Amino acid sequence: MTLVRLVYASRATDQMQTHDIVAILEAAKRNNGKLGVTGMLIFNSAYFLQCLEGPRMAVNHIYQNIAADKRHAQPVLLDYREISERRFHQWTMGYIGEDKFLAEHLLRYSGTDQFNPFEMSGESAHSLLLAAAEELPTI
Secondary structure, three states: OOEEEEEEEEEEOOOOOOOHHHHHHHHHHHHHHHHOOEEEEEEOOOEEEEEEEEEHHHHHHHHHHHHHOOOEEEEEEEEEEEEOOOOOOOOOOEEEEHHHOOHHHHHHHOOOOOOOHHHOOHHHHHHHHHHHHOOOOOO
16 A cells, blocks of 8 residues: 655635534545544634645545535645555544644744645645654644
8 A cells, every 4th residue: 555645725615604614524534534534724814734644545535525525615635645554543633733833833834924725835834743743742
């Protein structure tokens, strides 16, 4: 089985409601576990930044569903590559919201303290997700 990592950014649409993030996380945890997919999500009510890791076909399937989701607009693939090991193996979907995110991480991995993953490289976006993961408890 070939493992891949996919990092994407998208914008939240007007159809995205506050309670939707809970539903998205619950569905991701339930479905990703069945598919052998792990990952991390940062969401700040305007932008999504997510990394998915796992079997190629499962990761591709999930990304296609996300791209078709009416709560996401302008999905952009920032990075896609084969990997030898997972970096987010602890979580079927780890999550950091804007209330927990520190500006120091943004300044370290992007040119500003404002969260806009569209202005980040794939490598910087992945590094930001890794830094965010360090702030989460292992579950």
